[in-house]
Amino acid sequence: MTALLQIDGVSKQFGGLQAVQALSFTVGKHEILGLIGPNGAGKSTVFNLINGVFAPDGGRVRFRGADITGEPPHRVARHGLARTHQIVQPFMTMTVLENCTVGACFGRQNLPLARARETAREMAVLVGLEDRLEAPASKLTIAGKKRLELARALAAQPMLLLLDEVLAGLNPTEVEHMIGIIRAIRERGIAILIIEHLMQAIMSLSDRIVVLNSGRKLAEGLPAEVAVNPAVIEAYLGDPDLAAKLRSGPR
Amino acid sequence: MIGLLASIVDGVLIGSVYGLAAMGITLIWGVMDVINLTHGAMIVGGMFGLYFLTEGLGLPAYAALPPILVAGFGVGVALYWVAVHRMVGRPPLMSLLSTFAVNLILIGLGTAAWGTVLFNVSVSLPGFSLGRYTFPGTHIMAAVLTAAIAAVLYFFLYRTRMGKAVRAVAGNREAAELVGIPTTRVLALAFGLGVALAGVSGMLIGTMFPFTVLAGDAYQLKSFVVTVLGGLGNPTGALVAGIALGLVEGLATPFMPVSWTLVMEFVLFVAVLIAFPGGLFNFRRSRRST
Amino acid sequence: MILRRPFFWIVAIVILLFAVAPTIGNNVELRESLLLAAVYITLASNLNMMLGYAGYVNFGSIVFFGLGGYFCVYFMSALNWALVPAILAGGVAVSTLALCFGFGILRLRGVYFALATIGVNEAVMAFVTNFGPWGGATGIYLSTELFQPLGGPARALWTIYYVLVGVMGLSMYLSYFVKVSKFGLGLRAIGQNEDAAAVLGVPTPRYKALVYSLSAFLPAIAGGLYFFKGAYIQPPDAFDLQLSTEALVITMLGGQGTVMGPALGAYLYEELRGWLLTSATFSNFQLVIAGVLLLIIVLFAPGGLMGWLYGRWPRLRRWLE
Numbered sequence: 094m095t096a097l098l099q100i101d102g103v104s105k106q107f108g109g110l111q112a113v114q115a116l117s118f119t120v121g122k123h124e125i126l127g128l129i130g131p132n133g134a135g136k137s138t139v140f141n142l143i144n145g146v147f148a149p150d151g152g153r154v155r156f157r158g159a160d161i162t163g164e165p166p167h168r169v170a171r172h173g174l175a176r177t178h179q180i181v182q183p184f185m186t187m188t189v190l191e192n193c194t195v196g197a198c199f200g201r202q203n204l205p206l207a208r209a210r211e212t213a214r215e216m217a218v219l220v221g222l223e224d225r226l227e228a229p230a231s232k233l234t235i236a237g238k239k240r241l242e243l244a245r246a247l248a249a250q251p252m253l254l255l256l257d258e259v260l261a262g263l264n265p266t267e268v269e270h271m272i273g274i275i276r277a278i279r280e281r282g283i284a285i286l287i288i289e290h291l292m293q294a295i296m297s298l299s300d301r302i303v304v305l306n307s308g309r310k311l312a313e314g315l316p317a318e319v320a321v322n323p324a325v326i327e328a329y330l331g332d333p334d335l336a337a338k339l340r341s342g343p344r
Numbered sequence: 345m346i347g348l349l350a351s352i353v354d355g356v357l358i359g360s361v362y363g364l365a366a367m368g369i370t371l372i373w374g375v376m377d378v379i380n381l382t383h384g385a386m387i388v389g390g391m392f393g394l395y396f397l398t399e400g401l402g403l404p405a406y407a408a409l410p411p412i413l414v415a416g417f418g419v420g421v422a423l424y425w426v427a428v429h430r431m432v433g434r435p436p437l438m439s440l441l442s443t444f445a446v447n448l449i450l451i452g453l454g455t456a457a458w459g460t461v462l463f464n465v466s467v468s469l470p471g472f473s474l475g476r477y478t479f480p481g482t483h484i485m486a487a488v489l490t491a492a493i494a495a496v497l498y499f500f501l502y503r504t505r506m507g508k509a510v511r512a513v514a515g516n517r518e519a520a521e522l523v524g525i526p527t528t529r530v531l532a533l534a535f536g537l538g539v540a541l542a543g544v545s546g547m548l549i550g551t552m553f554p555f556t557v558l559a560g561d562a563y564q565l566k567s568f569v570v571t572v573l574g575g576l577g578n579p580t581g582a583l584v585a586g587i588a589l590g591l592v593e594g595l596a597t598p599f600m601p602v603s604w605t606l607v608m609e610f611v612l613f614v615a616v617l618i619a620f621p622g623g624l625f626n627f628r629r630s631r632r633s634t
Numbered sequence: 635m636i637l638r639r640p641f642f643w644i645v646a647i648v649i650l651l652f653a654v655a656p657t658i659g660n661n662v663e664l665r666e667s668l669l670l671a672a673v674y675i676t677l678a679s680n681l682n683m684m685l686g687y688a689g690y691v692n693f694g695s696i697v698f699f700g701l702g703g704y705f706c707v708y709f710m711s712a713l714n715w716a717l718v719p720a721i722l723a724g725g726v727a728v729s730t731l732a733l734c735f736g737f738g739i740l741r742l743r744g745v746y747f748a749l750a751t752i753g754v755n756e757a758v759m760a761f762v763t764n765f766g767p768w769g770g771a772t773g774i775y776l777s778t779e780l781f782q783p784l785g786g787p788a789r790a791l792w793t794i795y796y797v798l799v800g801v802m803g804l805s806m807y808l809s810y811f812v813k814v815s816k817f818g819l820g821l822r823a824i825g826q827n828e829d830a831a832a833v834l835g836v837p838t839p840r841y842k843a844l845v846y847s848l849s850a851f852l853p854a855i856a857g858g859l860y861f862f863k864g865a866y867i868q869p870p871d872a873f874d875l876q877l878s879t880e881a882l883v884i885t886m887l888g889g890q891g892t893v894m895g896p897a898l899g900a901y902l903y904e905e906l907r908g909w910l911l912t913s914a915t916f917s918n919f920q921l922v923i924a925g926v927l928l929l930i931i932v933l934f935a936p937g938g939l940m941g942w943l944y945g946r947w948p949r950l951r952r953w954l955e
C-alpha cells in the first residue's frame with residue numbers, strides 16, 4: 094500500500110545553514126503523524142518544502158503517488174494537500190464565511206461559488222465558529238483565528254492536512270477543544286501531519302512520531318517508544334547523563 | 345575605441361552620483377520598507393537649491409553642499425512626520441501612495457512656479473585631459489564628493505551608536521524597540537538622511553547638467569533601477585550598481601538616441617526583477633512568516 | 635439574481651441620466667463635460683479591479699487607453715475599418731498584449747509592480763513616438779470623411795457619446811460581476827494576503843494576469859472612441875500619466891474595492907476641482923489638488939468615501955456595492 098505522502102531524502106540549505114538534511118519519512122492514508130524536535134530543528138521548513146513554498150535542493154516529495162517536488166503552492170493545494178500556518182494568516186477584512194469559501198473554492202475540489210459556501214459553512218460549524226460566520230476575521234480572538242485557519246484549510250476537502258503548531262497560544266480549555274476537533278477531522282478520513290510543542294497533546298494524538306534535530310531525522314516510531322529514546326531525550330535536554338537519570342526514575 | 349573608453353570612464357564618474365542617489369532610496373527602503381516616491385522631487389530640490397544659492401546668493405558652487413545637505417535632512421524629517429509616520433507598518437502600498445501624493449503636490453507647485461524652463465548652473469572647474477578627450481572637472485569633482493559622502497555614511501552606519509541603531513531597526517524593528525531603541529526617532533533620522541542624499545545628488549547633477557522641474561522623474565527611475573540592481577537596503581550594492589549603470593550608459597549613449605536610454609533602463613529594471621524577484625544582491629531575507 | 639440588487643438599478647439610472655441630460659436642449663457643453671466624466675469613471679472602475687480587489691497599483695493604466703486609441707485610429711485610417719470593428723479590435727488587441735505582458739510583469743510583487751507600471755507607460759510612449767506606421771511623434775490625423783457613415787460630424791459626436799456612456803456602464807457592471815464571482819473572491823484573497831491565497835490553491839499568476847488583461851479591455855475601447863472623436867492622436871496625449879494619476883485619485887477618493895466608489899469619486903473630484911480652480915485651469919494646480927486629496931485620503935480615510943459611509947451606516951452595504 095503506497096503511503097499518502099512520501100518524503101525521500103529531502104534537503105534544503107539557506108545560505109550557510111543546512112535546514113533540512115536527507116530527510117525521509119511517510120504518512121499513511123488515515124494516519125496522524127507527529128513531527129517534533131527542539132526549536133530550529135527544521136520542522137516548519139519541512140512543511141514549506143512539502144507544500145511548495147520552497148523547492149528542495151535535493152530529494153523528492155510524492156503525494157498520492159504523484160511527484161510534487163518543487164510545485165508551486167497553488168498546484169500542491171489542488172492535489173489535495175492543505176496547510177495551516179504557525180502565525181495565523183486570515184484574510185482580515187473578509188468574513189469568517191468568506192475566508193472558508195476561499196478554501197472551498199480553490200482547493201482540491203475546485204467548487205463553484207454557491208457549493209463552496211455550503212462546504213465552507215459546514216467546516217465553520219465543525220470548528221465551532223457557526224455563530225461568527227458574518228464577523229470579519231480581524232474581530233476574532235487568537236483562538237478564533239486559529240480555528241478559522243483550520244476551517245479554511247479543511248474547506249478545501251484535503252486528503253492530507255499539515256498542522257503547524259495549531260495549539261500554540263491557546264489556554265487549556267481551548268487546547269482541549271482543538272484536540273477534539275483534530276480527532277473529528279481524523280474521523281472524516283483526513284490524514285494529518287502535525288507539528289506541535291505541547292508534548293502531551295501530540296503524544297496522545299499521534300499514531301506515530303518522527304523526531305527531527307538540526308534538520309535530520311533523529312528517531313521514528315510509536316509515541317511510547319520515542320518518549321524513552323535516549324537520543325531524543327538528549328536532544329531536548331542536551332545532557333546524556335541527565336537522560337539516564339530521568340529514565341532510572343526519581344530518587 | 346579610445347572614445348568609447350573615455351565615454352565609459354565618464355559614465356563611471358556620473359554613475360557614482362547615481363549610486364549616491366540610490367543610497368538615499370535604499371536606506372529608506374531598507375530601514376522602513378517605504379518607497380519614497382518624492383525622491384525625484386527631492387533631487388530637483390537639490391538642483392534648485394544649487395541654483396538659488398549660486399545665482400541668487402553668489403555662493404561658489406560646491407559651498408552649496410553643506411546647506412543643501414542640512415536642508416535636505418530637515419525636509420526629510422518633516423516629510424516623514426507628515427506623510428510617512430502613519431504609514432509605517434501598514435502595507436507598503438499605502439506609503440507608496442502617500443509619498444506619491446506629496447510628489448504630485450511638489451511637482452505641481454514647481455511647474456506652476458517655474459514651468460518647464462531649463463535652468464543651468466555654470467561651474468568652471470578645470471578638467472582632466474587625456475589626448476583628445478577631456479573629463480569635465482565637474483564630473484571628477486562629483487565623483488570625489490560622492491566617495492567622500494559615502495565614506496562618511498559608512499562611518500556613521502558602522503562606527504557610531506546611532507548608525508548601529510539604524511541598522512538594528514532595519515534588521516528587525518520590533519526587536520530594536522524591545523531593546524530600547526527609540527525607533528520613531530531612528531526612522532525619522534533615516535528618512536532625513538535618505539532625502540539629504542537625494543538632495544545632494546541633485547546638487548551634484550546640477551553642477552554637471554542643465555535641468556528642469558521635471559528632470560526628477562528620469563533620475564528617480566535611474567535611482568530605482570540602481571537600488572533594485574544593488575539589492576534592497578544595501579548601500580554598497582547601491583554604489584556599485586550606480587557605477588555599473590553609469591558604465592552601461594557610457595557604453596550605450598554613443599550608439600543610442602537619448603530618448604531610448606530611459607527605455608533601456610526601464611527594460612533592464614523589469615528584466616532584472618523578473619529574473620531576480622528580490623533584486624540582484626538580496627541580503628535581506630524575506631520577512632514573511634515562512 | 636442581479637435584477638433584485640438595488641445597485642443594478644442605481645447604475646441603470648445613472649446611465650439613463652447621463653444619456654438623457656444633455657439631450658435636453660441639445661446641451662453640447664454638458665455633453666462634453668459628461669463625456670470626460672464617463673472616461674474618468676471607465677478608467678477608474680477598471681483600475682479598481684486591480685487596485686481594490688487584487689491590491690496591485692497600476693500607475694500607468696493610461697497605457698491601455700492610449701494603445702486602444704492608437705489601434706482604433708490606425709485601423710480606421712490605414713485599413714478603412716468601420717468604427718465598431720475598430721474599437722472592438724483595439725480592445726481585443728490591447729487585452730491580449732496585456733495578458734502576455736501581464737504574466738511577466740506580474741511576477742513582480744506589489745511595490746515593484748507599481749514602479750514598473752510607470753515605466754511601461756513611458757516605454758510604450760517612447761516606442762510609439764519612434765514607430766513610423768503610427769505617425770511617430772506627429773501622430774495620426776483622421777479625415778472628417780470618416781464621420782460620414784455615422785451621419786456626419788454632429789450626429790457622430792452624439793453617437794460616440796452614447797457608446798461611451800454605455801462603456802462606462804459596462805465597466806461598472808463588469809466590476810460588480812467580477813466582485814461577486816469566484817474569480818473576484820480569489821482576487822480579493824490575493825489582495826489580502828497573496829501567499830496565504832496561493833497556499834489555499836488560488837492560482838495567483840494566472841488570476842493576476844487575467845485581471846490585468848481584463849482591466850485593459852474597456853479602457854482600450856474608451857480610448858478608441860475618445861481619440862476617434864478628436865480625430866487626432868499623438869503620443870503625449872495618448873499616454874498622459876496625469877490621466878491615470880487622476881483615475882487613481884478618483885478610485886481612492888470614492889473607495890477602492892467598491893463598485894460605486896469610482897463613480898462617486900469621479901463626481902466628487904470634478905466638483906472639488908471646479909470649486910478650487912476658480913478662473914484659470916493650470917494643469918499644474920490640478921496635480922497639486924489631486925496630490926492633496928490623495929494624501930488626505932491615504933492618511934485619514936484609506937477606504938475613501940464609500941469606506942467612510944459603510945463605517946457610519948453598515949446597512950448601506952446591502953444597497954450599494
